[in-house]
Amino acid sequence: MTILRERGHLLVRIDNRRAIVDTGSPISMSPEPFEFLGQSHSPPTNIMGVTPQKMSALSGIQIDILIGCHILSQHTVRFRWKDGLMDVGDDIPESPISAELSTLMGTPIFPLCLQGRPSKALFDTGAHLSYIDPDLVAGTVPVGERDDFYPFIGHFTAPIYRIPTALDDYPLEIEYGTLPESLQMMLGMAMRMSNSSAVIGTQLLEVFDCTISWTRRRISWRRN
Numbered sequence: 001m002t003i004l005r006e007r008g009h010l011l012v013r014i015d016n017r018r019a020i021v022d023t024g025s026p027i028s029m030s031p032e033p034f035e036f037l038g039q040s041h042s043p044p045t046n047i048m049g050v051t052p053q054k055m056s057a058l059s060g061i062q063i064d065i066l067i068g069c070h071i072l073s074q075h076t077v078r079f080r081w082k083d084g085l086m087d088v089g090d091d092i093p094e095s096p097i098s099a100e101l102s103t104l105m106g107t108p109i110f111p112l113c114l115q116g117r118p119s120k121a122l123f124d125t126g127a128h129l130s131y132i133d134p135d136l137v138a139g140t141v142p143v144g145e146r147d148d149f150y151p152f153i154g155h156f157t158a159p160i161y162r163i164p165t166a167l168d169d170y171p172l173e174i175e176y177g178t179l180p181e182s183l184q185m186m187l188g189m190a191m192r193m194s195n196s197s198a199v200i201g202t203q204l205l206e207v208f209d210c211t212i213s214w215t216r217r218r219i220s221w222r223r224n
Helices: 052-059 181-194 202-206
Strands: 003-006 009-014 017-021 034-036 039-041 065-067 076-080 085-088 097-100 102-104 107-114 117-123 130-132 144-150 154-167 170-177 198-200 208-213 218-223
Touching: 009 034, 009 202, 017 034, 052 065, 102 181, 107 198, 117 181, 130 154, 144 170, 170 202, 181 198, 202 208
Parallel strands: 017 065, 117 198, 130 170
Antiparallel strands: 003 009, 009 017, 034 039, 076 085, 076 208, 097 218, 102 107, 107 117, 107 154, 130 198, 144 154, 154 170, 208 218
């Protein structure tokens, strides 16, 4: 399945509509029923008042459907960002860097190292910019700032930090933001519940292909 990469977001075409593939969302939404991989879906038209139209306005890209984890978790999915492809099928093998999959409301959780220390992160394909526990960057000078958005509050500006990160001892150059106080409580709760220190977006797919099998409970990675 061909993927569209726009402003760091990952989308697929469903007939004449565009669907964002979002492992950070437990549920899906669409103004009308749609078919995905041979199955019909009739999700809610909005998530707590947020519609695809509102997401389009905030992101600046056309989004007609959001495909979340309650649909994705029925499959084994491999994201190949550089190839512009998303593979789906139970016969997809694990990649060399592999770990047991744990989830928070469907969102994948995976091990990595932050600042040389073993940690965990939530993997959110609905985001490009990653976010880190602000306690880990306390006293650190930001390298800049980036504009971002969250559907429930709109646009905001986040300070940006470059933090040493490693996946299976492979060093990565990942920029992390910290959220405004209005969102930090929500993210902090998710981090505590998942024992995670970061939420990592599609930046990671620029370096690694990722295979997620909710049914086999495995998440794995391969350098692309």
